[in-house]
Every structure is written in structure tokens, then in C-alpha cells.
Amino acid sequence: MSRMHKSIIKREFLAMRKGMLFAVMFVLSLSPSLSAQTYSYDYSPLYGPLPLNPLSVARRLSYENFRSIKLLHAAIMNFGGGEAEVNKLVDQYAEASALYFQNRIKESAEAFTRNQIEILNTAKRLALKYKEDTAALLTDSIKLNFKNKFKKNFQEIRQGEASADKYLENAQWSVSRANDFYDRFKDAKAAPSLGLINAVYYFRATKENLFNMVKVLNMDKAQKDEYLAKYKKDLVDNNNKVYESKEKEK
Incomplete structure (x- = not known):
């Protein structure tokens, strides 16, 4: 059975x-048949709260x-x-x-x-991994954004660059939410995992906004593609899908 x-x-x-x-x-x-059953306990208040x-x-x-x-x-x-x-x-x-x-x-x-x-x-380990990876990506993406602006000598801001700043603003909000969930539940001993799962999903949202920021930057396409290629697994993971490497596909 x-x-x-x-x-x-x-x-x-x-x-x-x-x-x-x-x-x-x-x-x-x-x-x-199971839902109709009842269960009794040998219970004394001296032993603490009712189980x-x-x-x-x-x-x-x-x-x-x-x-x-x-x-x-x-x-x-x-x-x-x-x-x-x-x-x-x-x-x-x-x-x-x-x-x-x-x-x-x-x-x-x-x-x-x-x-x-x-x-x-498991959720704790994953949330910490996402937290660390997202922090590194945030730093990397912000550097790329400002380096691109310096190269353009802060000329007239184009539509794409204005959109990039909006994506960065969204990323700042979502990473704040992710860190809040992580900090609240990182030391939990026995609790539902949903709080840490929420942290993972907000870290994903942060990554997604940063990738979108890079995509709309006014910069060389080859440089853009090279940058995003470093995060192939993250791009797939953001859609809650399992990444399959080219080697594994062969």
C-alpha cells in the first residue's frame, strides 16, 4: 500500500x-473515512500547551x-x-x-x-544564494549604466535611457522587498517556507528589471549581448523554468 x-x-x-x-x-x-476519525491524548497542563x-x-x-x-x-x-x-x-x-x-x-x-x-x-540556502547573486548583479548593472552615460558625455537623454532609469528604480524597490522577506525569515527554525520563497521571487523580479534596463540602454548590441550572455541561467530562471545547458542538450 x-x-x-x-x-x-x-x-x-x-x-x-x-x-x-x-x-x-x-x-x-x-x-x-479518515476525516471522520478523532484522536485523544494523555495530556496534562503541566507538560505545556495542548499539542x-x-x-x-x-x-x-x-x-x-x-x-x-x-x-x-x-x-x-x-x-x-x-x-x-x-x-x-x-x-x-x-x-x-x-x-x-x-x-x-x-x-x-x-x-x-x-x-x-x-x-x-533548502529555502534558506536558496534565498541566501539569490540575495548574494542579486547584489552582485545590481552592482554590475549600475556600473554598466553609468559607464554608458559617461561615454555618451551625458548628452541628451533618449527614450531608452529614461526607461533604463525606470527599470533601475523598479529593481531598487523589488530588492528592498526581497531583503525584507529574507531578514524576517532567515533565522526561522520551523515555519512555512513561503516567506523565503517570496524573497526568492522578489530577487528574481530585481534581476528581471536589471536585465530589462540593460536591454534598453543606448549601447553597442554586441556588447549588450555579451553582457547578457553571462546571465543565461538567470534569464531562464526568472521565468521559473529549469535551465538546460548546451552541453546537456547534446
């Missing part, structure tokens, strides 16, 4: 990698963890541990789901919680 459910869940995550859309909550919400209902924990994390893995998939493949890291998270998720379907609800809730912590740690 558990092998069958693991296989089903892994196939769904593989389908996700091919861009297919599917239900996030899948089978868990469709089981009336969470494991059924509620399992159901909530089955949704949250699934969503987080899906949202982080391209980032992990491009700038994280690649397929091995994705498979580790999916295997943990599948194991927790298998326990759920065997009616081992408390063990399932604990397994989903371990999976949540692992996803959170």
Missing part, C-alpha cells in the same frame, strides 16, 4: 517538472509542503542541489503521505513536520 502511494506521488512531482498542472491537495481531502491535532497537522502540511516543493523546484534545479535535492524532498513527502494512508496519523504528522523543516532549510 505504501509503495503504491509513494509511486503515485512521485509520478505527480515528475509531471510537475514537465509543466503540468494538477490539484495540490489531491487525495487527502477526499477521504471521508496540535496530528490529523490537522498532516493535512495542513500535505498542502503547504507540496506547494513549497513545487514553487522551489526550478530554483533548486538551477541554483541548489539539483535533482538529488528535489528527490530527497519528494521522498520525504511521499513517506509522510504513505503513513497517512496507512492510518498512522501521528507518525505521518511527524514525518510531514520533518519534511517542512528540510524544505525550510
Whole structure:
């Protein structure tokens, strides 16, 4: 039974990698026999606050963890541990789901919680990587912008250069939002990963604005293409897609 459910869940995550859309909550919400069950505890106030209902924990994390893995998939493949890291998270998720379907609800809730912590740690590493890369790109792009202006001797500002300044302004706003999310959640011990995922997506938005800034600069096309070629992976990643190198394609 558990092998069958693991296989089903892994196939769904593989389908996700091919861009297919599917239900996030899948089978868990469709089981009336499980939802009708109740659970009791040996509980004393001396031991601290009342523990969470494991059924509620399992159901909530089955949704949250699934969503987080899906949202982080391209980032992990491009700038994280690649397929091995994705498979580790999916295997943990599948194991927790298998326990759920065997009616081992408390063990399932604990397994989903371990999976949540692992996803959170992955999100922390990725958010830091995006933060560092975006800071370097921001510096690089601003230098290019001002060097270009000096070469033009600050002659009459053309439409493209005015647009470039607007893209830079947008990049400053989005990186501020990204850093805010990162700083708030970088030290979290056990929490949903969505805050750090938001940081990753805002760092991507910053990169996108910087690339657009470079594209509209009034400068030599060959120089522009050479500059953007350094960030081929980032350009693909900004669309939440997995980068395929030319060597890998061959």
C-alpha cells in the first residue's frame, strides 16, 4: 500500500517538472473515512500547551509542503542541489503521505513536520544564494549604466535611457522587498517556507528589471549581448523554468 502511494506521488512531482498542472491537495481531502476519525491524548497542563491535532497537522502540511516543493523546484534545479535535492524532498513527502494512508496519523504528522523543516532549510540556502547573486548583479548593472552615460558625455537623454532609469528604480524597490522577506525569515527554525520563497521571487523580479534596463540602454548590441550572455541561467530562471545547458542538450 505504501509503495503504491509513494509511486503515485512521485509520478505527480515528475509531471510537475514537465509543466503540468494538477490539484495540490489531491487525495487527502477526499477521504471521508479518515476525516471522520478523532484522536485523544494523555495530556496534562503541566507538560505545556495542548499539542496540535496530528490529523490537522498532516493535512495542513500535505498542502503547504507540496506547494513549497513545487514553487522551489526550478530554483533548486538551477541554483541548489539539483535533482538529488528535489528527490530527497519528494521522498520525504511521499513517506509522510504513505503513513497517512496507512492510518498512522501521528507518525505521518511527524514525518510531514520533518519534511517542512528540510524544505525550510533548502529555502534558506536558496534565498541566501539569490540575495548574494542579486547584489552582485545590481552592482554590475549600475556600473554598466553609468559607464554608458559617461561615454555618451551625458548628452541628451533618449527614450531608452529614461526607461533604463525606470527599470533601475523598479529593481531598487523589488530588492528592498526581497531583503525584507529574507531578514524576517532567515533565522526561522520551523515555519512555512513561503516567506523565503517570496524573497526568492522578489530577487528574481530585481534581476528581471536589471536585465530589462540593460536591454534598453543606448549601447553597442554586441556588447549588450555579451553582457547578457553571462546571465543565461538567470534569464531562464526568472521565468521559473529549469535551465538546460548546451552541453546537456547534446
